[in-house]
Amino acid sequence: MSDVTLGDTAYLQSERAPALPPPSATRGPLGWMRQNLFSSPGSTALTLLFAALVAWIVPGIVDFALLKAVWHGDSPLCRANPDGACWPFIAEKFNYLRYGAYPIDQRWRVDVVEVVGAVLISWLLWTGAPRRNVAAVLFFLAYPVLAFFLLRGAAWLGLPVIDTSLWGGVLITLLMSVVGIVFSLPLGVLLALGRRSDMPMVKAACITFIEFVRGVPFIIVLFMANFMLPLFVPDWLTPDRLLRPLIGTMMFAAAYMAEIVRAGLQAMPKGQYEGAHALGLGYWPTMRLVVLPQALTTVIPGIVSTFIGLFKDTTLVAIVGIADFLRTVESARLDPNWAGPSISPTGYLFAAIFYWVFCFGMSRYSLATEHRLNRGRKH
Amino acid sequence: MTDLAETARPARSSALNDPKLRAFAYQALLVIAVLFLVISAGGEAVSNMRQRGIPLTFDFWNQVSGFDINQTLIPYTNQSTYGQAFWVGLCNTLLVAALGIVLATVIGFAVGIARLSHNWIVVSLASVYVEVLRNIPPLLVLLFIYNAVLKPLPNPKQSIALPGSIFLNNRGIIMPDPVFGAGSGLVALALVAGLLLSVAMARWARLRQTQTGKQFPILTVGLALTFGLPLLAYLVMGRPITFNVPVLKGFNFQGGRQIYPELAALLFGLSVYTASFIAEIVRAGIQSVHRGQSEAAHALGLPHGRTTCLVVVPQAMRVIIPPLTSEYLNLAKNSSLAVFIGYPDLVQVFSGTVLNQTGAAVQVMAITMAVYLTISLVTSFAMNLFNKRNALVER
Numbered sequence: 001m002s003d004v005t006l007g008d009t010a011y012l013q014s015e016r017a018p019a020l021p022p023p024s025a026t027r028g029p030l031g032w033m034r035q036n037l038f039s040s041p042g043s044t045a046l047t048l049l050f051a052a053l054v055a056w057i058v059p060g061i062v063d064f065a066l067l068k069a070v071w072h073g074d075s076p077l078c079r080a081n082p083d084g085a086c087w088p089f090i091a092e093k094f095n096y097l098r099y100g101a102y103p104i105d106q107r108w109r110v111d112v113v114e115v116v117g118a119v120l121i122s123w124l125l126w127t128g129a130p131r132r133n134v135a136a137v138l139f140f141l142a143y144p145v146l147a148f149f150l151l152r153g154a155a156w157l158g159l160p161v162i163d164t165s166l167w168g169g170v171l172i173t174l175l176m177s178v179v180g181i182v183f184s185l186p187l188g189v190l191l192a193l194g195r196r197s198d199m200p201m202v203k204a205a206c207i208t209f210i211e212f213v214r215g216v217p218f219i220i221v222l223f224m225a226n227f228m229l230p231l232f233v234p235d236w237l238t239p240d241r242l243l244r245p246l247i248g249t250m251m252f253a254a255a256y257m258a259e260i261v262r263a264g265l266q267a268m269p270k271g272q273y274e275g276a277h278a279l280g281l282g283y284w285p286t287m288r289l290v291v292l293p294q295a296l297t298t299v300i301p302g303i304v305s306t307f308i309g310l311f312k313d314t315t316l317v318a319i320v321g322i323a324d325f326l327r328t329v330e331s332a333r334l335d336p337n338w339a340g341p342s343i344s345p346t347g348y349l350f351a352a353i354f355y356w357v358f359c360f361g362m363s364r365y366s367l368a369t370e371h372r373l374n375r376g377r378k379h
Numbered sequence: 380m381t382d383l384a385e386t387a388r389p390a391r392s393s394a395l396n397d398p399k400l401r402a403f404a405y406q407a408l409l410v411i412a413v414l415f416l417v418i419s420a421g422g423e424a425v426s427n428m429r430q431r432g433i434p435l436t437f438d439f440w441n442q443v444s445g446f447d448i449n450q451t452l453i454p455y456t457n458q459s460t461y462g463q464a465f466w467v468g469l470c471n472t473l474l475v476a477a478l479g480i481v482l483a484t485v486i487g488f489a490v491g492i493a494r495l496s497h498n499w500i501v502v503s504l505a506s507v508y509v510e511v512l513r514n515i516p517p518l519l520v521l522l523f524i525y526n527a528v529l530k531p532l533p534n535p536k537q538s539i540a541l542p543g544s545i546f547l548n549n550r551g552i553i554m555p556d557p558v559f560g561a562g563s564g565l566v567a568l569a570l571v572a573g574l575l576l577s578v579a580m581a582r583w584a585r586l587r588q589t590q591t592g593k594q595f596p597i598l599t600v601g602l603a604l605t606f607g608l609p610l611l612a613y614l615v616m617g618r619p620i621t622f623n624v625p626v627l628k629g630f631n632f633q634g635g636r637q638i639y640p641e642l643a644a645l646l647f648g649l650s651v652y653t654a655s656f657i658a659e660i661v662r663a664g665i666q667s668v669h670r671g672q673s674e675a676a677h678a679l680g681l682p683h684g685r686t687t688c689l690v691v692v693p694q695a696m697r698v699i700i701p702p703l704t705s706e707y708l709n710l711a712k713n714s715s716l717a718v719f720i721g722y723p724d725l726v727q728v729f730s731g732t733v734l735n736q737t738g739a740a741v742q743v744m745a746i747t748m749a750v751y752l753t754i755s756l757v758t759s760f761a762m763n764l765f766n767k768r769n770a771l772v773e774r
Contacts, residue, residue: 228740230427
């Protein structure tokens with residue numbers, strides 16, 4: 001181009017254009033802030049607004065929970081310090097929150113059951129563990145028997161029988177959720193298969209059950225189990241007061257689980273059923289060996305969120321007089337010996353941390369499982 | 380083909396292996412089992428109830444209740460019947476569910492959209508909100524707000540005054556109460572007329588746009604009609620709506636409208652809890668719209684805002700609506716948590732107090748379940764209609 005002459009009117013730049021200023025940094029802390037915090041006037045305004053919000057809230061929480069909290073002492077000291085959490089209160093009530101009114105000299109039984117359960121569950125969940133099928137057999141068959149006899153007691157074992165009205169705290173919350181989780185999945189699978197069955201009567205029965213239970217609040221299901229069940233069965237068959245909400249919990253969780261499993265079944269391509277039929281498999285082998293393993297894998301997130309929901313819903317059993325963890329926190333915070341302005345927030349903070357750790361743990365585990373199982377499907 | 384199949388099929392060795400016969404047998408067994416259960420449980424229930432002196436009829440419906448309810452949307456005294464108590468409870472349930480759905484939707488959409496922002500601090504705060512609230516029980520949220528936030532508020536004399544004559548104290552929130560004087564009916568009429576006119580105008584404008592391609596400023600004119608007409612009526616009628624401002628007299632406030640702490644705690648607790656789920660639904664819905672869609676819209680020259688309104692949101696709504704429906708239903712069902720803090724909802728008043736006073740457990744539970752099932756069915760029906768209008772029309 002430079003050798004083209006355009007006469008006198010031509011304009012040719014004879015000097016180098018001045019260098020442009022370097023582009024604003026996109027790396028380093030400054031560049032990161034420019035991109036993520038101050039990219040536009042609106043964004044800057046939002047950043048400032050929310051930074052002010054954080055600066056207002058976070059120090060308040062940290063002050064309450066840690067800096068101004070009472071760590072050692074007794075209730076007068078806590079009462080004198082209303083702006084900080086009262087951790088001695090939790091320390092004193094800790095065993096009550098864990099076991100409820102379970103007799104003190106028998107509490108080792110709860111510990112044994114919980115430790116065995118924790119070991120078996122970690123064995124089941126840790127994917128690298130050897131012989132996980134052994135763990136499954138132990139957990140689903142042997143463990144319930146062990147837990148029943150240890151917790152309730154049996155004369156022939158030399159363990160005094162502990163009435164279920166004395167059970168409470170974390171023990172009840174874990175018991176409710178483990179029983180609900182263990183029973184809801186098989187029941188839910190059966191209900192889902194029934195709902196997709198070709199037999200009209202089976203289908204109608206399953207749909208009625210599922211929609212009925214899902215249509216009413218959990219509290220109503222608990223009321224039903226607690227007040228109505230004793231009316232509907234002969235006296236000698238009346239379930240224990242702890243067993244009634246357990247039955248309600250199982251039914252409630254099973255109905256929700258059924259809908260999750262149904263979604264998985266519907267997502268199965270027809271070819272899977274047809275392929276299994278072509279191999280000569282009957283209904284149950286088709287389901288057990290071909291359809292369910294794939295269908296359940298696709299709905300793992302839904303299954304885990306049902307478990308999390310169930311874990312959170314166990315707090316509602318307090319309505320039928322079962323002293324679950326949150327209920328024990330409620331009665332502990334109303335203890336007149338500890339009355340003070342900081343007691344209720346401390347109790348609720350402790351309960352929130354407990355529930356949050358469990359639920360968040362479950363959701364993270366499900367995410368990890370999902371990633372592991374999806375590895376084969378990614379290209 | 381059928382002939383071939385029929386002839387080729389070998390004879391069954393036994394009728395036991397005939398799938399049709401088997402299916403029939405299974406179903407017959409199931410029906411017999413269910414019938415047996417229902418009949419034996421029913422018989423047992425009748426004899427048990429007779430034995431314990433529990434009423435078997437619905438006569439209690441017209442008996443005098445004898446208890447008071449603090450928040451009543453319809454006239455009710457302790458001389459009213461159990462039937463009226465039922466309606467009071469039902470209205471309170473519907474009130475908290477309706478307000479909760481609106482509030483949870485607003486918070487949930489705001490947080491869900493915030494999680495997709497480009498601003499780091501906004502994204503982080505929204506994520507913290509979702510992860511914290513989704514993982515703690517709703518009952519804990521409710522108890523915390525009621526017992527640790529609202530109960531320790533000062534007594535009426537030391538109320539916290541907010542702008543606009545709103546007062547916060549341990550008896551709830553006291554705020555100005557609108558008084559509708561003569562002529563305010565016309566204002567309401569103008570509001571309805573404005574709304575109807577806006578809807579008609581929007582329809583006409585859409586029709587004209589499909590026919591001629593000419594656009595019409597629907598939003599501006601609609602807003603002008605909806606708010607302008609009532610304002611005009613308000614000014615013409617000589618400002619008929621006034622506010623009854625609460626004043627502290629002695630130990631309590633006179634005048635104004637009191638929102639009980641139970642309602643405030645239940646409404647706020649349910650809304651912030653459900654909002655964390657709605658936020659995730661909204662985020663997933665917006666993310667489900669393929670990037671190519673907004674890129675194509677940009678390529679056609681649509682600006683950012685219009686791309687969002689016309690291309691992304693309508694497609695995201697298809698993904699959002701079904702799970703959103705079940706969240707709304709969850710909120711309505713969770714309103715039964717009222718029982719724990721003493722808000723007089725259906726469960727607290729009817730399945731609680733009425734059941735305890737009359738002992739008519741079967742009847743009360745049947746009515747309560749029928750109400751919740753109806754709410755569930757009506758909500759899903761309405762949302763299904765809305766969904767059908769929005770659904771993808773496939774060939």
